[in-house]
Each structure stands twice: as C-alpha cells, then as structure tokens.
Amino acid sequence: xxxxxxxxxxxxxxxxxxxxxxxxxxxxxxxxxxxxxxxxxxxxxxxxxxxxxxxxxxxxxxxxxxxxxxxxxxxxxxxxxxxxxxxxxxxxxxxxxxxxxxxxxxxxxxxxxxxxxxxxxxxxxxxxxxxxxxxxxxxx
Amino acid sequence: xxxxxxxxxxxxxxxxxxxxxxxxxxxxxxxxxxxxxxxxxxxxxxxxxxxxxxxxxxxxxxxxxxx
Numbered sequence: 611x612x613x614x615x616x617x618x619x620x621x622x623x624x625x626x627x628x629x630x631x632x633x634x635x636x637x638x639x640x641x642x643x644x645x646x647x648x649x650x651x652x653x654x655x656x657x658x659x660x661x662x663x664x665x666x667x668x669x670x671x672x673x674x675x676x677x678x679x680x681x682x683x684x685x686x687x688x689x690x691x692x693x694x695x696x697x698x699x700x701x702x703x704x705x706x707x708x709x710x711x712x713x714x715x716x717x718x719x720x721x722x723x724x725x726x727x728x729x730x731x732x733x734x735x736x737x738x739x740x741x742x743x744x745x746x747x748x749x750x
Numbered sequence: 751x752x753x754x755x756x757x758x759x760x761x762x763x764x765x766x767x768x769x770x771x772x773x774x775x776x777x778x779x780x781x782x783x784x785x786x787x788x789x790x791x792x793x794x795x796x797x798x799x800x801x802x803x804x805x806x807x808x809x810x811x812x813x814x815x816x817x
Binding site: 612613614615617618621680683684685687688689690692746749 | 769772773776777778779780781783784787789790792793796
C-alpha cells in the first residue's frame with residue numbers, strides 16, 4: 611500500500627472518529643445536564659476541560675503527531691487545511707450562537723454556569739467536528 | 751468567471767490514476783478528485799506541481815471560462 615492510499619484510509623477513519631466524538635460530546639451534555647458533579651470544579655469538570663482542549667488541538671493542528679512527515683503532509687494537504695479552517699470558523703459561529711441562546715434561555719429557565727459552559731463548548735466543538743467530517747467525507 | 755480544467759483528460763492521456771498523480775505532487779487523492787471536479791481551486795504552487803507532473807503548462811490544465 612502506497613502512502614497516498616494509507617493517507618486516504620486514515621483520512622476516512624478520521625472522519626468517522628470525529629463524527630463519533632461529536633456524538634459522544636453531545637450525548638454527554640444531554641445526559642449530564644443538571645448534574646452538579648459534572649460541572650463542578652472537581653476531577654470530572656477538569657477532565658471535561660482537558661477533553662475539550664485536546665479535541666481543539668486535534669482540530670487545529672490536524673493531529674497525527676506520531677506519523678511520518680510525509681504521511682502528515684498528505685493528511686494535512688491544502689484541501690484539508692481549507693476544510694479545517696472552514697470547520698473552525700463554523701465552530702466559532704456555533705459558539706457565538708449557542709452562547710446567545712443560553713443567555714436568552716436563562717431569562718426563562720435557570721441554567722447553571724457549568725452547564726452553560728458545557729453546552730457552549732461541546733456544542734461548538736461538535737459543530738466544528740461534524741463540519742470537518744462532512745467536508746472531508748463528501749468528496750472522498 | 752468560472753475556472754475550467756482538463757486535469758482528468760490530461761491524467762487519463764498519461765495513464766495515471768488519481769492516487770498516482772497525488773503521489774507525484776504530494777497531496778491526497780481526495781485533493782486531485784476535488785480539483786478535477788472543480789470543487790477545489792488549487793494554489794499556484796499546486797497548479798505548478800500538477801503541470802510539472804503532467805509535463806505541460808499550467809494553462810494547458812486550467813483556463814478561464816469565456817463570458
């Protein structure tokens with residue numbers, strides 16, 4: 611198998627992993643909504659922040675730090691870079707929209723600070739991950 | 751003004767697969783596919799690499815649609 615074929619296969623695998631990660635993040639927010647344990651500044655809340663941070667790093671850099679330089683450059687070629695920047699922009703606007711939504715919703719229903727942060731961070735990250743997965747998958 | 755390209759034809763004339771051309775220019779097969787389909791407009795550097803790999807000029811691959 612050539613490196614181009616290997617990169618092709620890894621790129622396809624990455625699409626499914628990112629889509630799955632987005633689904634898990636959203637499911638987690640939905641299932642844990644209102645549970646103070648998950649939002650408190652304890653091990654669970656801290657782990658959540660680390661998880662979000664790691665996914666942002668993967669999305670920002672393309673990941674694959676252990677791969678060879680050639681494979682990494684194939685996975686991060688100019689089309690993927692363009693897709694990534696579009697996905698990050700989409701995530702940014704999703705964060706803005708979700709933050710405004712939470713702000714308005716809080717006039718009518720009480721939303722804990724931790725829950726609000728989880729909704730905005732997970733929602734925006736999931737939007738970015740799904741956007742990237744879609745852009746990469748559509749012309750595979 | 752739309753960008754036209756003859757990448758698929760030129761690649762076919764040289765019996766190159768998308769993966770083989772991708773290997774020659776150092777991009778993913780998906781990038782070659784999107785350029786051929788007109789979904790992705792490549793950078794000048796990639797256009798020059800494609801021309802070099804196919805042994806032709808950039809103008810032989812890409813052209814502007816006449817209005």
